[in-house]
Amino acid sequence: CSTYPFEPEPPCYGQCLAKLSSQINIDLSVVKNLDPEVAVGIKVLSEEERYKITDFKLIKNKADLELEVLRVLSNKPSVR
Numbered sequence: 001c002s003t004y005p006f007e008p009e010p011p012c013y014g015q016c017l018a019k020l021s022s023q024i025n026i027d028l029s030v031v032k033n034l035d036p037e038v039a040v041g042i043k044v045l046s047e048e049e050r051y052k053i054t055d056f057k058l059i060k061n062k063a064d065l066e067l068e069v070l071r072v073l074s075n076k077p078s079v080r
Contacts, residue, residue, distance in 0.1 A: 001016035001020060001031070003032045003033060004031055004032065004033045004034040005033075011057075011060075013059060013060055013061055014056050014058055014059040014060060015056075015057055017045075017056040017059055017065065018053045018054075018056035020042055020046075021042050021045060021046035021053065021056055026042065026046060028042060028043075035062065037062070037066070038062060040069075041065040041066065041068070041069045042065075044069050044073065045065075045068065045072060051072065055068075
């Protein structure tokens with residue numbers, strides 16, 4: 001999980017996301033070649049209180065991650 005893209009894909013993609021997101025202080029700079037969009041996705045989902053480690057394991061690729069981030073963000077109340 002220290003080099004992106006995570007191999008083999010799947011199942012390692014979701015497992016690596018879960019591992020990275022479970023760190024108390026996420027330092028994504030340690031992942032070589034990490035796509036900035038993937039880093040943002042990990043941050044967004046790891047900061048979502050209702051999102052569980054097991055949910056990360058269902059994500060199979062970058063497209064799944066992007067869809068999941070959009071889903072989570074759309075469920076948040078708007079700030080006004």
